Amino acid sequence: MRDSFETIKKIREINKGFPYTEPVKKWKEQERKVVGWGCDYVPEEILYAAGILPFRVTGDSRELPLTSADAYLSIYECSFVRSCLQLALDRQFDFLDGFVACSTCDGMRRLADEWRITVNVPVLYVLSVPRKFTPRAHDFYKREVIKLTKLIEERFGLEVTDHALREAIQVYNESRGLLRNLYDLRKLERPPISGAEMLEVTNAASRMPRGQYNQILKALLAEAAMSDRSWEGTRLMIGGSILSNSDFIQGIENMGGVVVADALCCGTRYWGDLVRVDAGGDPLAAIAERYLNNFPCPRMFPTDERINRILSLASEFQVDGVIWQTIRYCNPMYYEQPRLKDRLEQRGIPILLLDIEYGMTATGQVKTRAQAFIEMLQETRGRK
Amino acid sequence: MRAKDKDMSKWSQVIANLESMAQHYRVTNREQSQIVYQELLANYFRRALEAAEAGKPVVTMATSVPAEIFYAMDIVPLVGVFPSGTIAAIHNNYEECFSKALEIGVPVETCGIHRQMVACFANGWFPPVKAIVGIGGGCDTFAYSLRVAAELYDVPIFDLDTPYYSDEEAIQYLVTEFQDLIDFLEEVTNRKMDWDRFEEVMTLSNRQLALFEEIRQMCKTVPCPLSNLRGWQINLANWYYAGTEAAINFFEVLLGELRERIKQGKSPYPEEKLRLVDVFFTLGSPSWKITELLGKNFGAVIVAREIMRYRHMDQWEIDPKKPLDSLARKWFNGPLWAALQGPAENWAQLAVDDAIDFKADGAYWYNNRACRQSGAVGVLRKALAERAGVPLLVIDGDICDPSWMSVDELLGKFGEFFEMLMERKERYLA
Numbered sequence: 001m002r003d004s005f006e007t008i009k010k011i012r013e014i015n016k017g018f019p020y021t022e023p024v025k026k027w028k029e030q031e032r033k034v035v036g037w038g039c040d041y042v043p044e045e046i047l048y049a050a051g052i053l054p055f056r057v058t059g060d061s062r063e064l065p066l067t068s069a070d071a072y073l074s075i076y077e078c079s080f081v082r083s084c085l086q087l088a089l090d091r092q093f094d095f096l097d098g099f100v101a102c103s104t105c106d107g108m109r110r111l112a113d114e115w116r117i118t119v120n121v122p123v124l125y126v127l128s129v130p131r132k133f134t135p136r137a138h139d140f141y142k143r144e145v146i147k148l149t150k151l152i153e154e155r156f157g158l159e160v161t162d163h164a165l166r167e168a169i170q171v172y173n174e175s176r177g178l179l180r181n182l183y184d185l186r187k188l189e190r191p192p193i194s195g196a197e198m199l200e201v202t203n204a205a206s207r208m209p210r211g212q213y214n215q216i217l218k219a220l221l222a223e224a225a226m227s228d229r230s231w232e233g234t235r236l237m238i239g240g241s242i243l244s245n246s247d248f249i250q251g252i253e254n255m256g257g258v259v260v261a262d263a264l265c266c267g268t269r270y271w272g273d274l275v276r277v278d279a280g281g282d283p284l285a286a287i288a289e290r291y292l293n294n295f296p297c298p299r300m301f302p303t304d305e306r307i308n309r310i311l312s313l314a315s316e317f318q319v320d321g322v323i324w325q326t327i328r329y330c331n332p333m334y335y336e337q338p339r340l341k342d343r344l345e346q347r348g349i350p351i352l353l354l355d356i357e358y359g360m361t362a363t364g365q366v367k368t369r370a371q372a373f374i375e376m377l378q379e380t381r382g383r384k
Numbered sequence: 385m386r387a388k389d390k391d392m393s394k395w396s397q398v399i400a401n402l403e404s405m406a407q408h409y410r411v412t413n414r415e416q417s418q419i420v421y422q423e424l425l426a427n428y429f430r431r432a433l434e435a436a437e438a439g440k441p442v443v444t445m446a447t448s449v450p451a452e453i454f455y456a457m458d459i460v461p462l463v464g465v466f467p468s469g470t471i472a473a474i475h476n477n478y479e480e481c482f483s484k485a486l487e488i489g490v491p492v493e494t495c496g497i498h499r500q501m502v503a504c505f506a507n508g509w510f511p512p513v514k515a516i517v518g519i520g521g522g523c524d525t526f527a528y529s530l531r532v533a534a535e536l537y538d539v540p541i542f543d544l545d546t547p548y549y550s551d552e553e554a555i556q557y558l559v560t561e562f563q564d565l566i567d568f569l570e571e572v573t574n575r576k577m578d579w580d581r582f583e584e585v586m587t588l589s590n591r592q593l594a595l596f597e598e599i600r601q602m603c604k605t606v607p608c609p610l611s612n613l614r615g616w617q618i619n620l621a622n623w624y625y626a627g628t629e630a631a632i633n634f635f636e637v638l639l640g641e642l643r644e645r646i647k648q649g650k651s652p653y654p655e656e657k658l659r660l661v662d663v664f665f666t667l668g669s670p671s672w673k674i675t676e677l678l679g680k681n682f683g684a685v686i687v688a689r690e691i692m693r694y695r696h697m698d699q700w701e702i703d704p705k706k707p708l709d710s711l712a713r714k715w716f717n718g719p720l721w722a723a724l725q726g727p728a729e730n731w732a733q734l735a736v737d738d739a740i741d742f743k744a745d746g747a748y749w750y751n752n753r754a755c756r757q758s759g760a761v762g763v764l765r766k767a768l769a770e771r772a773g774v775p776l777l778v779i780d781g782d783i784c785d786p787s788w789m790s791v792d793e794l795l796g797k798f799g800e801f802f803e804m805l806m807e808r809k810e811r812y813l814a
Contacts, residue, residue, distance in 0.1 A: 074751065074759055076754050103521070103547075103548035105524055110757070114763065117762065117766055130557075131520045132545045136560055140553070299527070299528075329494075329754060329756065331525050334493065336528070342385045
């Protein structure tokens with residue numbers, strides 16, 4: 001059994017307190033604001049620049065009984081949004097000073113609708129996010145980002161200056177660079193960090209102040225550099241719907257796989273691209289450009305950009321196969337599956353499609369299917 | 385991922401069935417509006433097949449992509465989910481469709497309307513189409529399912545991008561999207577937009593809108609002159625024949641009949657006992673007869689349909705000289721998207737207004753399996769109860785799959801609700 005990195009242990013401790021983690025508690029003790037965000041298309045830099053702690057609203061990292069949420073959101077909404085509402089109804093998000101949602105999918109829109117009438121944390125804004133990458137879509141989205149910025153300023157009596165935005169860009173880009181360095185370690189034949197550990201690391205990103213997070217990433221990188229720790233097994237990429245439960249990945253890795261890459265909105269898609277701003281450039285415009293152009297969600301059109309990125313990841317990280325987990329009723333993922341499967345198989349990369357509920361672990365049928373998939377990949381690799 | 389070879393036998397059989405039903409209505413002296421509607425249905429299939437065979441461009445699109453653009457360009461518009469639902473109903477091959485969808489990777493956890501459509505494309509049951517036009521927003525599955533259809537038929541696709549809010553900025557954004565759509569259609573079909581023709585089409589669209597609204601307003605009359613089934617049919621005609629003489633003719637015929645019924649103080653049913661608001665989709669399954677049975681068996685009349693209406697009629701108008709601007713305003717304030725786009729509160733307010741204005745006793749939501757719009761149930765239930773004093777019945781059903789629930793079971797659920805409504809009404813009157 002490999003000993004965990006000390007830094008990973010610290011990260012686990014932070015995550016254990018979710019949603020009201022120790023760093024968030026300390027932040028609130030200083031009477032500072034915390035605002036929840038619901039989707040990768042909400043630019044955290046805006047909140048950071050206003051002196052607010054951005055906090056990603058998710059369900060817990062486990063399957064929850066959704067008794068209260070099901071009374072408001074139909075079971076045909078995915079269990080991710082129902083889990084978010086459940087925690088909100090259980091008053092676990094009461095430390096938030098507001099919630100920013102997005103129009104990115106029907107589930108997220110409906111979460112905002114029900115949140116408004118049931119939760120005492122106000123919905124500050126639902127960001128209207130275009131589905132395209134055209135110059136007009138960029139102009140539109142930039143105006144939305146400006147509206148959100150003004151709203152934050154007015155609501156909390158704060159100011160978002162260009163200087164603060166530039167600082168925010170620098171701090172968030174630093175995270176992105178550090179995460180890239182960590183991910184690059186997973187390209188090694190025997191990576192020093194597992195997929196389950198990596199998910200814990202990315203989960204922590206939006207549960208603590210960003211400066212502290214960057215220090216943790218640096219410590220982890222230093223620890224990894226000094227260590228001869230390594231993981232080996234069938235190289236897998238994981239993708240699909242949002243995934244917060246590292247035990248799910250752990251379960252897969254216990255069967256002889258090692259998750260070396262991901263195409264998750266809480267993983268690569270979250271930190272993937274940098275905000276690029278010139279010295280004299282408009283920081284808000286740069287932020288807006290990055291968020292709309294970032295590694296796309298399956299909602300975006302045209303779809304080639306996303307599928308090509310997934311294929312590139314598979315090739316860069318030399319994966320043997322892909323595990324694609326879709327939370328029930330996540331329509332954007334369901335309708336992407338046939339085309340993605342087609343493209344991956346054309347490249348000789350097998351894919352396992354799994355239907356899951358948000359927060360679940362790799363048990364029962366999922367475990368059996370994943371086990372069979374990994375064995376099949378091992379056999380294929382053995383033959384090669 | 386490609387469709388099987390084209391097989392038009394299912395499509396042709398649908399045409400034959402619809403035409404023979406029209407003939408049956410003619411010889412049995414049914415209401416003229418029923419005959420005209422049946423002819424519209426048959427023609428929708430016939431014209432698409434004939435056009436495809438003659439090499440004229442046919443383009444499949446999502447519901448509520450403005451058909452006016454296509455008519456102005458002499459392209460045959462074909463709303464994808466309508467023919468596939470009809471094919472499944474007429475051939476009674478629901479299971480075959482759902483299995484096919486599953487086979488290509490579209491599972492039961494997505495709406496049956498879209499599963500039927502991708503299955504029909506996968507089986508090659510749609511005529512050859514030049515392109516596909518999807519739409520995001522409102523119900524985002526309309527965007528996703530058509531992407532699969534485009535892949536299956538190996539044709540180009542255009543996705544209309546629609547903002548969440550419906551302010552002036554959003555309207556102008558949609559105007560530019562429409563212009564891009566026209567550019568796309570010109571490229572893939574080699575048809576040029578005829579702007580003079582477009583103006584004529586928009587003039588017809590304006591007339592059609594006025595007639596549609598006149599019919600809707602007539603439903604305030606007690607008893608309501610419009611039958612439950614015809615109330616749904618006007619929506620189909622309104623979407624699929626937007627900006628055409630055919631739709632206007634149907635509406636005028638129907639208006640004549642409704643005026644006569646109002647003059648005589650008649651209901652289409654033996655007695656009007658309860659007035660209902662349908663807040664979501666229609667009762668297409670387990671049988672189209674259901675809505676009529678509500679009227680005949682219970683005296684329950686659907687007086688308003690929330691996702692089928694226009695809103696803010698005093699704040700916008702169609703100006704045929706500005707077709708794209710007019711279409712964008714119509715889109716944001718028109719059927720489906722006036723309710724489904726943007727915050728659910730918009731939708732709730734429409735339902736509240738209608739419940740009051742149309743003197744409704746109750747409202748119902750036929751909650752289609754896997755439909756993620758159902759996340760708004762809580763908002764509508766609360767708004768209707770608090771602001772209109774109207775209870776909302778929510779029934780978990782499936783508008784595409786008759787095996788989900790029997791006619792008797794569904795009528796039983798309605799029956800219990802109606803009993804409660806009648807008790808309330810009697811208490812109130814006492």
